[in-house]
Amino acid sequence: MAAPKEDWQHERARVLAQARVVVVKVGSAVLTDANGLSVPVLENLAAQLASLRSLLPQGTAADAEESAQSRRLVLVSSGAVAAGRAALSSRGHVVETTGLAARQAAAAVGQGQLMQAWDRVFFAHRMPTAQVLLTREDLRARQRFLNARNTFAELLEWGVLPIVNENDTVSISELKFGDNDCLASLLVNLTGADLFINLTSASGVLAADPQKNPHAPILDHIDDVAALDLGQLCGGKTSVGTGGMYSKLLAARRAAQIGVPTLILPGREPHVITRAFAACGVCDAPEGHAPFTGGTWVCPAQHAIPRRKFWLAYQSDPAGSVHVDAGAARALLHKGGSLLPGGVFRVEGSFQQGALVRVLHDGQSIGVGLSNYSASDLKKIMGLKRHEVAAILGDAHYPEVIHRDNLLLDAAV
Numbered sequence: 328m329a330a331p332k333e334d335w336q337h338e339r340a341r342v343l344a345q346a347r348v349v350v351v352k353v354g355s356a357v358l359t360d361a362n363g364l365s366v367p368v369l370e371n372l373a374a375q376l377a378s379l380r381s382l383l384p385q386g387t388a389a390d391a392e393e394s395a396q397s398r399r400l401v402l403v404s405s406g407a408v409a410a411g412r413a414a415l416s417s418r419g420h421v422v423e424t425t426g427l428a429a430r431q432a433a434a435a436v437g438q439g440q441l442m443q444a445w446d447r448v449f450f451a452h453r454m455p456t457a458q459v460l461l462t463r464e465d466l467r468a469r470q471r472f473l474n475a476r477n478t479f480a481e482l483l484e485w486g487v488l489p490i491v492n493e494n495d496t497v498s499i500s501e502l503k504f505g506d507n508d509c510l511a512s513l514l515v516n517l518t519g520a521d522l523f524i525n526l527t528s529a530s531g532v533l534a535a536d537p538q539k540n541p542h543a544p545i546l547d548h549i550d551d552v553a554a555l556d557l558g559q560l561c562g563g564k565t566s567v568g569t570g571g572m573y574s575k576l577l578a579a580r581r582a583a584q585i586g587v588p589t590l591i592l593p594g595r596e597p598h599v600i601t602r603a604f605a606a607c608g609v610c611d612a613p614e615g616h617a618p619f620t621g622g623t624w625v626c627p628a629q630h631a632i633p634r635r636k637f638w639l640a641y642q643s644d645p646a647g648s649v650h651v652d653a654g655a656a657r658a659l660l661h662k663g664g665s666l667l668p669g670g671v672f673r674v675e676g677s678f679q680q681g682a683l684v685r686v687l688h689d690g691q692s693i694g695v696g697l698s699n700y701s702a703s704d705l706k707k708i709m710g711l712k713r714h715e716v717a718a719i720l721g722d723a724h725y726p727e728v729i730h731r732d733n734l735l736l737d738a739a740v
């Protein structure tokens with residue numbers, strides 16, 4: 328049953344007032360135009376983030392040190408490919424960036440342009456910045472994940488604004504794998520953020536696919552993002568970015584799983600972040616602008632998952648799939664059970680022991696988990712009882728294919 332209207336509005340006001348760590352993601356469609364990076368847009372966003380950082384979260388001591396009590400911000404910025412394409416064009420080199428190598432080359436040209444532009448606009452507000460380029464591999468290995476977390480914590484303690492982008496130049500997959508909506512949702516976990524703000528070229532989340540219903544209204548809030556059929560709800564990708572609303576809602580769904588709400592706002596609306604906070608009584612709206620009550624608020628899940636499960640589920644893309652029967656699906660979904668060999672009847676992919684795999688029932692994904700068996704061994708024992716598994720593999724085997732502690736149901740993959 329949907330929450331009463333006042334509930335989500337009160338929650339939005341409370342979170343905006345109290346959030347201490349905020350991840351803000353801005354996409355290419357907001358930052359760029361036909362001529363490359365839009366300097367007025369960057370200047371406006373820098374002013375907003377500087378204003379947001381200066382607001383003390385409610386409940387902090389008035390005499391506390393500012394560095395310890397001011398809001399801590401992480402900015403995830405797209406735009407390197409578009410900036411590189413524009414920079415080359417301005418020098419007489421018109422290039423196509425449809426292939427992976429071309430996109431990576433354009434990103435190599437544009438990343439410096441992007442960072443210089445950000446550094447320049449934040450310098451006007453005396454905000455030091457740090458460039459952080461990440462790949463999925465940096466968050467996959469646990470030690471590297473912990474190192475990254477410590478680095479972010481130190482930067483935020485210093486009052487530095489980390490400006491994060493996918494390291495497109497060395498990415499080994501299509502840039503869709505390096506979607507910055509996905510990266511931002513992983514940083515929500517890594518930084519322990521309380522709020523995720525996603526700035527988009529749209530006015531908010533439409534109630535229907537805009538390609539099929541161009542007059543669909545904006546959803547002011549989403550109670551249960553996991554219950555949405557994103558394929559039916561969302562249209563195609565934006566022309567300059569790689570995400571579109573589908574990836575933004577997928578990122579919001581991930582954040583919701585660890586109890587973090589998402590505020591999706593129209594990034595080109597002047598002072599939209601400051602005005603959204605003003606609408607909740609956190610601050611005054613900029614002179615000449617009214618508080619902003621639009622956009623879409625995505626509510627967090629009522630029961631947050633452990634952050635360790637979040638990390639293992641989204642550390643990498645699934646390397647394969649296991650299909651389970653109805654009995655195994657019931658045990659997983661309704662009884663909190665582990666996946667046993669007897670419940671598996673089909674294995675897809677060529678994965679190693681410890682790999683992340685997708686669990687399917689009737690062709691639908693019900694979760695992801697870490698497999699105790701390689702694909703080749705699992706094919707030998709699928710459908711068998713425990714004593715039959717021992718007869719094939721000997722004593723060196725696991726009772727479970729996937730232990731429930733290493734399984735995330737309803738994963739947003």
